[in-house]
Amino acid sequence: MSPLDINIIRSKFPFLKTIKNKDFIYFDNAATTQKPETVINAISNFYTNENSNIHRSVHRIGAVATKKYEDTRWIVKDFISARSAEEIVFTSGATEAINLVANSFVKPMLCETDIILASSLEHHANLIPWQMIAKETGATIKMLPIKKAEFIQNSLEQEELDYTINLVELKEFLSTHGDRVKFIAAQHISNVNGGIQDVKELTKLAHSFNIPILIDGAQAAAHIEVNVQDIGCDFYCFSGHKIFGPTGVGVLFGKSLLLKRFQPYQYGGGIVQRVENASTIFREAPQNLEAGTPNIAGVIGMGAAIKFITNVGLQNIQKQELSLKKYLRSKLNKIEGISIYQGHNSLKLNKLFSSPVFSFNVNGVHHYDLAVLLAENNILVRSGDLCSQTFMRVLGVSGCVRASLSFYNTRAEIDAFLLSLKKAIKLLKG
Amino acid sequence: MNSQANKIIDSFSFFHSWEEKYEYLIELGREMSPLNPKFKNDNYLIPGCQSKVWLYCEKKNKKLYFYGDSDALITKGIVAIIIQLYSGLSKKEILLEDEDVFEIIGLRDHLSMTRANGLNLMITKIKQFANN
Numbered sequence: 001m002s003p004l005d006i007n008i009i010r011s012k013f014p015f016l017k018t019i020k021n022k023d024f025i026y027f028d029n030a031a032t033t034q035k036p037e038t039v040i041n042a043i044s045n046f047y048t049n050e051n052s053n054i055h056r057s058v059h060r061i062g063a064v065a066t067k068k069y070e071d072t073r074w075i076v077k078d079f080i081s082a083r084s085a086e087e088i089v090f091t092s093g094a095t096e097a098i099n100l101v102a103n104s105f106v107k108p109m110l111c112e113t114d115i116i117l118a119s120s121l122e123h124h125a126n127l128i129p130w131q132m133i134a135k136e137t138g139a140t141i142k143m144l145p146i147k148k149a150e151f152i153q154n155s156l157e158q159e160e161l162d163y164t165i166n167l168v169e170l171k172e173f174l175s176t177h178g179d180r181v182k183f184i185a186a187q188h189i190s191n192v193n194g195g196i197q198d199v200k201e202l203t204k205l206a207h208s209f210n211i212p213i214l215i216d217g218a219q220a221a222a223h224i225e226v227n228v229q230d231i232g233c234d235f236y237c238f239s240g241h242k243i244f245g246p247t248g249v250g251v252l253f254g255k256s257l258l259l260k261r262f263q264p265y266q267y268g269g270g271i272v273q274r275v276e277n278a279s280t281i282f283r284e285a286p287q288n289l290e291a292g293t294p295n296i297a298g299v300i301g302m303g304a305a306i307k308f309i310t311n312v313g314l315q316n317i318q319k320q321e322l323s324l325k326k327y328l329r330s331k332l333n334k335i336e337g338i339s340i341y342q343g344h345n346s347l348k349l350n351k352l353f354s355s356p357v358f359s360f361n362v363n364g365v366h367h368y369d370l371a372v373l374l375a376e377n378n379i380l381v382r383s384g385d386l387c388s389q390t391f392m393r394v395l396g397v398s399g400c401v402r403a404s405l406s407f408y409n410t411r412a413e414i415d416a417f418l419l420s421l422k423k424a425i426k427l428l429k430g
Numbered sequence: 431m432n433s434q435a436n437k438i439i440d441s442f443s444f445f446h447s448w449e450e451k452y453e454y455l456i457e458l459g460r461e462m463s464p465l466n467p468k469f470k471n472d473n474y475l476i477p478g479c480q481s482k483v484w485l486y487c488e489k490k491n492k493k494l495y496f497y498g499d500s501d502a503l504i505t506k507g508i509v510a511i512i513i514q515l516y517s518g519l520s521k522k523e524i525l526l527e528d529e530d531v532f533e534i535i536g537l538r539d540h541l542s543m544t545r546a547n548g549l550n551l552m553i554t555k556i557k558q559f560a561n562n
């Protein structure tokens with residue numbers, strides 16, 4: 001594999017090269033990534049030349065659209081190494097995928113004595129749906145134990161707190177309460193610290209107690225290779241817009257046997273075999289879970305995004321991101337009073353790293369003030385609780401600044417970011 | 431236009447770069463008369479902002495007086511400006527006041543980018559005080 005020429009890569013992203021945006025430094029990639037022109041063209045081409053509804057039309061254009069939509073199921077299947085295309089459900093995003101599993105699969109089997117396990121490291125999207133179905137059924141939601149107190153030494157960083165799920169403690173808990181635990185939901189990569197969970201071991205543990213598990217891969221799919229068969233999880237989800245694809249589209253992977261047990265929670269056209277006045281026979285999964293006209297252009301655009309990633313090569317992406325990450329980390333470390341909340345646990349796991357997500361605070365400076373001043377310098381970062389209030393509580397802060405990089409960012413951008421950051425700190429410390 | 435608004439606009443007109451404007455804004459926050467710590471509690475907290483904002487209202491001789499604070503410096507500056515604008519006005523005057531000073535001093539674009547700083551929430555809160 002040849003090393004990436006970042007200038008060529010950047011030239012493929014219209015957002016990064018338009019005159020208006022040229023001066024922006026986009027460090028908010030964990031929120032959403034920019035889109036390459038192949039994705040934009042695929043969407044535009046669909047609406048220009050192929051726009052028609054799918055699964056309904058007898059005309060040729062409708063058949064083309066249907067084929068492209070269904071082909072994307074295969075593209076996604078290959079991308080995450082699912083067994084078959086029937087295991088791929090298109091949703092509006094990771095959020096909908098999780099809500100779908102919660103309402104169509106988990107909720108119908110819950111009773112008052114049951115427990116759902118999730119972690120306090122989750123994005124709200126992978127916490128609130130579980131809380132809600134627990135509330136509706138009288139079940140309990142409990143937090144997965146996390147290590148945090150253990151110190152780990154690694155080559156890249158000094159001693160740091162380890163925010164990974166504590167499998168030893170979890171095993172103990174399951175040994176006594178395992179029969180009550182009906183479901184486990186956990187993240188693959190954190191949107192706060194980029195830490196990678198050992199989802200394969202977690203899945204093994206869950207399965208040894210016959211507990212189905214969902215992995216939230218919203219922050220993973222653009223950074224590391226995802227192989228759902230290797231992980232072994234029952235459900236996996238991600239969003240198109242965080243992997244260089246369009247917004248409003250995402251994926252739920254589910255094992256076929258389990259998807260077949262789903263009770264659709266949305267009803268409408270496209271999911272039925274036969275409708276009588278009083279009753280309906282539904283199609284099988286995944287079609288019965290995609291009621292109504294789906295986001296056809298979005299799905300096709302997501303397919304183009306996956307092709308883009310495959311063409312660039314995830315290994316190339318990782319190499320680039322690791323290099324950026326080390327560079328930024330080494331420079332950030334030198335800033336006085338900075339606390340960086342970064343996952344590091346993954347070095348062993350993926351021979352890689354945490355994803356290039358840097359959440360931090362500077363002593364005596366409010367994260368909001370920093371983000372405002374960085375924005376004045378055209379540096380786009382995120383600040384606040386990052387939709388993870390429970391993680392903020394684990395960290396003992398109300399919020400933080402998050403600079404999240406993608407492989408198309410550059411060292412020059414990092415330098416400019418650091419310069420602005422120092423300037424902002426100086427202004428705020430007065 | 432409210433004479434307080436004029437004063438604020440006038441002071442900001444001396445500053446041209448955004449750095450200077452923010453420095454001045456932060457200074458206004460620092461100089462603002464402090465909020466009695468006993469009001470720095472959840473009852474006076476404006477929910478929904480990224481930084482914490484407390485706003486307390488006192489009525490004297492048919493006029494409303496506001497006191498506030500924030501844990502972020504820029505937000506505190508915004509609080510100071512809003513208080514300068516509305517404090518000491520009657521209910522009616524407050525409800526009629528709709529001058530967008532932030533627009534005129536050239537910070538509206540910056541400050542309204544996010545709901546996070548609660549600028550609009552603060553103004554809504556002040557109007558609520560006046561409505562009660």
Ligand SMILES: Cc1ncc(COP(=O)(O)O)c(C=O)c1O
Nearest residue numbers: 093094095123125191218219239
């Ligand atoms: C870890 C994680 N899970 C879930 C989501 C929800 O994704 P979406 O808003 O695209 O549905 C996000 C988005 O920020 C995320 O970071």
